[in-house]
Amino acid sequence: MPAMRKQGRNTDHTFWSCSRLARRIEEMKLSGEIPANCNSLLEWLDRALELSTENTSWLWLFGVYITTTWAERNDLVFTGKRTLHPLRYLLRRTNLEIEAFSGKHAGGRQLEISRKAKDTIHGWALTCESRRRRETRDLVTASLSSAAATQVSDSRTSRNTEVEAASSADSGPTSQDTASRIQIMGKEKFHINIVVIGHVDSGKSTTTGHLIYKLGGIDKRVIERFEKEAAEMNKRSFKYAWVLDKLKAERERGITIDIALWKFETTKYYCTVIDAPGHRDFIKNMITGTSQADCAVLIIDSTTGGFEAGISKDGQTREHALLAFTLGVKQMICCCNKMDATTPKYSKARYEEITKEVSAYLKKVGYNPDKIPFVPISGFEGDNMIERSTNLDWYKGPTLLEALDNVSEPKRPSDKPLRLPLQDVYKIGGIGTVPVGRVETGVIKPGMLVTFAPTGLTTEVKSVEMHHEALTEALPGDNVGFNVKNVAVKDLKRGFVASDSKNDPAKEAANFTSQVIIMNHPGQIGNGYAPVLDCHTSHIAVKFAEILTKVDRRSGKELEKEPKFLKNGDAGFVKMVPTKPMTVETFAEYPPLGRFAVRDMRQTVAVGVIKAVEKKDPTGAKVTKAAAKKK
Template identity: 35%
Template sequence: MIIAAKEKEKAQKLAAQRKIAESVSRSAPTSRAASPVRGAPVKGAKGIKKVGPSTPLRGKVGAVDQRQLDIAGLNLETKEEPQVEEPPPKMSLAKEKVLEEAKKVLAAEEQSGRRGVSLVVIGHVDAGKSTLMGRLLYELGRVDEKQRTANERGSSKIGKGSFSWAWELDGTIEERERGITMDIAQQTLETPHRNITILDAPGHKDFIPNMISGASQADCALLVVDAATGEFEAGFERGGQTREHLLLVRSLGVGQVIVAVNKLDQVGWAQERYDDICSQLKPFLVHSGFHPAKTHFAPVGAMTGVNLVNRDGEEAAALNKWYKGPSLVDLLDMLQPPTRDITAPLRFPISNVFKGPSSGTGVSGRICSGVVQVGERVRILPGDESAIVKSIETEEKPLPWAVAGWNVTLYLTAVDPIHLNIGSVLCPPTDLIPLASVFTARIIVFDIQVPILAGTSVRRSSSVSGDTAKPCKLDRASGSTIKKNPRVLTKGTSAEVQISIRPASMSGYGARPQPIPLETFATSKEMGRVLIRRSGETIAAGIVLDILE
């Protein structure tokens, strides 16, 4: 009897469950019809509107597709809006018209007396290069009081209050925390007769490739040396960067240099210390190839601002007792811009690559020769890619065109950024720059410990490796051959060598070298110079005589 009662109770429960399931089944169609299906047109008070996608609807109990519900819950079914690509700009002027306008602008600059020149600031680490330029910008009104106060507070917060002036050029977090310049910083200033583009180069030996990148864009150089006891000697002796920086800028075509003897206030503005530093630097400058008429010296105090623009105030009283020469700004105002070749084909070596503010990729550098305008198609060498110049800027000001000698930023479109590299050259598709894998060069060997042997592995730049072969020792005065195939090339030697570029990877069978854009020195002075480095040291420099392959 008890078993029969339990079976009857179980049967009643099953019947109740069936009734509930049937009622839900009958009401399901009504609920589906009542709620609108997303994606279908629905009439409302103001007409027909679209409703977006929703989760899948439930059918009969137990028949729900759980996988479909899970995917719908991720909201992956969003409608993608098509991206409308902006058409590239078109050239508005013919090349002949651009050349005419460029000649008029350059002639107007010549007539007004305010000509443009680029200046690279070089010197040993901690000589005060960035501090000097930051204080000079402030003295000339390029940095306002609000910015100066912000830099002073920020540097004091991290315990580097003495670097407050340098913060105007050292803008990255790592540079400010470490207290050293690591990359090229660019600023502009105006003197009565010059518009000067400043390229503040790093002084640490680990960042020599960045220093070379800045020096390759410069017309003149400002060498900053530390007059503090023992500091000048540390930078000028072997291993210091004062010597190497001077040799590098001279090898890259810079012929004018101003020497700022900084931190003289730390030695009481002693004239004997200033004269001692000048007496050591002058012979080396002449030996490096600088003409004495194009080298000038000035004692300065970067932190106090003494002799940057003037020598007023009590802080300059000790200096005024013995120095009556020009200030640093006076010397900068006398720099002579070189002649620009605007009729030659465009040659634009890329010094930096970065993402543009909106679309496109930005490349910066100095135009070595020729002209470029917005909408022009340019070829990127080495490689087989081209791009269109979307816009041109200098000092964040847009330009319709730019000419040789200008430091500009080009924003490119219609090109994958992977094809843009530092060291690549932009040129016209109709007048390509030669690509060389084997070339001959006339070099001068610097003050090195280990001589150069035939087959020595060298680097032309920070990314291109090569081997020297077939050296020929020359007479430095006449250029005539002294000895063919010498075993070694020692310091101070002038020689003609053959340099072969090595493949980037030696693992593959039959790997070919990646040629580099080069021109002979007779064709282009800017594109015909080479620097040879070995084990992080610049060992030689020279000019390209001939391209063999």
């Protein structure tokens, strides 16, 4: 290691030193100084950070070399977080150096190199997501050689030539190459969205985290770190859940607050898994996650007391199942979790008791229980998740992974105009404003003009990404982020809807008429009632301006005109007026934007669908310069 330290401190040590570095690393691998597994990757990057405080280029090449070297040994897979993590680490470091050098006159040359490093690392971070490992490695290796050759010539030329040569070195993996490779990879399998729902502490995050780990989406080192942290807080069983529960507040309370998006692959599908909160306080976030799903995995706590709490009137098992059906999630898988903690362990009788009771409730909600698999599992121990468990040899049905593969491919309405409700909006350094959400209908692609309702803001889409993969277009069902030009983060909010400005753009709703079923209200609902309405990703108070009719909830036959109130079990047509700007559509035209849940007193009191919408034309809507040029 002394030789390495000496090299790292040499301020003249630039791109061309990569060959020396390569030889040294090969020697250390042969001598056993570098462990044979990829878990040492981050340790080596840590060491690189210590050694290269003065030279971003050295750090950059070190990270890329280590990454590609381990990939050649098949210890590092070019998918998921294993490769992305070190490259993101490098990206953060170069961002810090750019900030530091920006304020110094003497930092001009280093600033230029840092910026080039940042751009190239970002490109490689995208490329490394591709599963076409051999092509990717060739790209990186060729670019590495090009960079080395370029820097040798750089050292003999003027400063201006240096900058130009650095540009040519960076042209190895171009964004176009990256996009085309990723596009091929992204569409190899059908893409579906899965939401994991259930009562608080039923084991949703643990089951999801363990499943993703088993399918290779999480590095073993990460799990070991979480296990250590969980043990220090006397919460050893949370090690898998913490993969998903990133917020400190979530870790300390042991509950999921926000929705978490991860990806994994089954034999048949490319899956985005959404881990939804089970705690009543965070039901709004759960609805946001569920509104984006094709299939729901309902996690049921099988322990004594645990199941009873979830299925009780106030339990979230009931409410989540109801909301899933209301929000249009037609396919469901039920997991009887914590089978390792039943009395006796892995009890068949307990499984049958739970299956019978939950099936009866799901039938009442609207599901067909005969088409829903009930899989007995242990999310913590891993029983019946990927492979059949000998502890549950009495069970003859599919494992959780097999059940996911048995999900029917949902139909995608790509022929309709674009509707993309925003789940969140981010500001990303060096890129700009990035709204994220699920494409519900239509197609979004770079270069198109989009209008955000209800404000009517119009701008151009610069790029579209899914799981850090550049896409030439995103189709219905894809959870994407897209970069927009000349738009501030404050101009966009969760609940806004992106649409094609040239093809039936979405607009603000002045009022709308809905068919509503009252599910769980302690009293009577009359004109003027103003609960929160959850529709797609929007959560806004609406006023029941006028109850038009009461109808039979099964046949739809009119029972009474202009009733004074509706109560539990009643169905009716209601004219609703949003208290703030809101965008909705009719259920017939755009189903995902035309169904809703009504929430009051921290519970779901009604569900419904929108039959007609009276829309407002935007006044004084902003059009960005980029959009004005393309119009």
